[in-house]
Amino acid sequence: MSESQAPGREVWIEKYRPQSLDEVLGHEQITSRIESYIEKNDLPHLLFAGPPGVGKTATSVSIAKEIYGDEWRENFLELNASDERGIDVVRDRIKSFARSSFGGYNYRIIFLDEADALTSDAQSALRRTMEQFSHNTRFILSCNYSSKIIDPIQSRCTVFRFSPLSDEAVAEQIDRIATNEGIDIVEDGMDALVYSAAGDMRKAINDLQAAGTLDGTVDEETVYAVTSTARPEEIKKMVQLALDGDFTAARSILDTLLTEEGIAGGDIIDQLHRSVWEYDLSDREAVYVMDRIGETDYRLTVGANEQVQLEALLAGLALEE
Numbered sequence: 001m002s003e004s005q006a007p008g009r010e011v012w013i014e015k016y017r018p019q020s021l022d023e024v025l026g027h028e029q030i031t032s033r034i035e036s037y038i039e040k041n042d043l044p045h046l047l048f049a050g051p052p053g054v055g056k057t058a059t060s061v062s063i064a065k066e067i068y069g070d071e072w073r074e075n076f077l078e079l080n081a082s083d084e085r086g087i088d089v090v091r092d093r094i095k096s097f098a099r100s101s102f103g104g105y106n107y108r109i110i111f112l113d114e115a116d117a118l119t120s121d122a123q124s125a126l127r128r129t130m131e132q133f134s135h136n137t138r139f140i141l142s143c144n145y146s147s148k149i150i151d152p153i154q155s156r157c158t159v160f161r162f163s164p165l166s167d168e169a170v171a172e173q174i175d176r177i178a179t180n181e182g183i184d185i186v187e188d189g190m191d192a193l194v195y196s197a198a199g200d201m202r203k204a205i206n207d208l209q210a211a212g213t214l215d216g217t218v219d220e221e222t223v224y225a226v227t228s229t230a231r232p233e234e235i236k237k238m239v240q241l242a243l244d245g246d247f248t249a250a251r252s253i254l255d256t257l258l259t260e261e262g263i264a265g266g267d268i269i270d271q272l273h274r275s276v277w278e279y280d281l282s283d284r285e286a287v288y289v290m291d292r293i294g295e296t297d298y299r300l301t302v303g304a305n306e307q308v309q310l311e312a313l314l315a316g317l318a319l320e321e
Contacts, residue, residue, distance in 0.1 A: 012209045013202050016177055018058045020066060025201070026169035027055055030160045034059070038066055041106065045130060045139045047115075047154060049146035050162030053200030056142040059162075060111045063140070068105065075108045081117045091125055098133040107138050115141040116148035127152045164199025173201060174208055183212040185219075192223035195232065198274060228267070230257050235271050236279055242317035243285060250314045258307055265306025269297050292316050 018024045021031040037043045043063070048056040064076035077097045094110055112118075118126065127150070130139055141157065143149055171194050178185050185193075189211070197204035210226040211218045224231055234253060242250040257263045272293050276286055296313045300306055 012177060012181075013205045016173070016205060018055075018062050021059065021062045024055050024059050024062060025173055026165040027059070027162060030162070031059065033160075034063060035066075038063065043067070043107070043109075043138050045134075045157040046141070047146065047149065047157035047159045048140065048142045048162060049144070049149075049159065051144060051164055051200070053197075053202035053204075054162045054165055055201065056162055057111075057113060060109075060140045060142065064109050064111075067109070071104075075105060076111065077108070078111045078113065080113045081115050081122075091129075094126070094129055095133075098129070098137040107136050109138050109140060111140045111142070113142045114144070116143035116145050120150065123150045123153060127156070130156055165201055166199070167194045170194050170197050170199065170201060170204045174204055177205065177208060178212070178218070181212060183208070184217045186217055188220035189218040189223055192220040192227075192229075193218075196223060196227045196229040198270070228261065228263050230261065230263050230268060230271055232271070232275055232278075235268070235275055238314070239272065239276075239279060239289065239317065242314040243281070243289075245318050247315055247318040250318065251311055254307075254310055254314060258310070265310055266297075266300055268310060269293060269300065273297075289317065 021035055024031050034043075034046075046060075048059065050056060060078075061072075061076070064072040068075045077094070079093065094112075097108070097110060112126075115123075126139075130137075130153070139157070141149065141153070146154065146159065146161070171190055174185070174190065174193055177183075185208075193204055193207055193211070196207055207223065207227045208218070211222045214222055214226070220231075223229075234257065238250050238253040238257075241247075241253070254268075257268060258265065272289075276289050276293070279286070281289065292313050296309050299309045
């Protein structure tokens with residue numbers, strides 16, 4: 001094991017966090033527009049919407065670092081709304097920061113992560129606060145679902161929608177980190193890391209660090225072992241057996257995935273959803289599978305037993321005529 005991989009070293013998602021907008025991969029159109037705001041000293045309130053791990057927080061911190069340089073921590077307040085949901089957070093912490101004196105800059109930045117977790121009352125209070133302190137404070141709101149942000153806030157922000165990162169962007173970053181850390185990744189290992197990440201850069205880097213701590217080369221087998229991800233061919237075989245009417249064989253594969261490999265039911269649903277159109281299915285079969293996946297995903301979301309529901313999904317596929 002190399003020195004860079006020794007226990008106690010920095011977590012790689014922090015070690016390789018972008019330090020400037022130029023280092024944010026996969027969202028060049030977004031970062032270029034933000035750069036123009038910074039150059040003109042005309043940053044509006046911003047709303048970043050998109051799935052986890054695609055660069056929303058990294059972009060927010062990079063904005064602060066580009067505007068304030070070494071003083072960014074004094075001029076940048078980060079709050080996580082999922083931990084601090086109530087109206088008191090908006091009234092107290094945000095207002096306190098916005099009112100405090102500072103010099104040398106036209107405004108300070110308040111970054112509110114997971115803003116879609118704020119209660120309706122808190123969002124209403126936030127809207128009024130954005131109006132009250134618009135002369136010296138800029139807000140950056142981050143959320144997974146912009147539909148959960150009230151319209152009055154959305155209308156006060158420039159909205160940027162972050163899509164899942166491309167396979168090429170994820171592979172580029174993985175390759176760079178692996179080179180810096182002296183890790184040897186074979187081609188099927190790279191493909192497995194990209195597949196398991198599903199556009200989430202944070203997950204890709206964490207998976208690489210987990211696989212890289214093991215002795216030897218990072219290959220497909222190592223990646224699937226440390227990420228608890230089912231091989232795409234196993235998922236495909238399970239679905240095809242069910243569609244062919246062999247429920248018993250399909251159920252056996254499902255049982256192996258759930259009990260022996262310890263893969264969560266929700267993760268299996270996610271892999272099924274991502275891969276349906278890659279299978280050799282007719283349009284009618286693909287539509288039917290998607291319908292069954294949606295029903296099962298809903299039931300798992302409301303707390304149903306995952307093994308029962310997944311077996312019911314396979315049974316439904318097996319009965320499909």
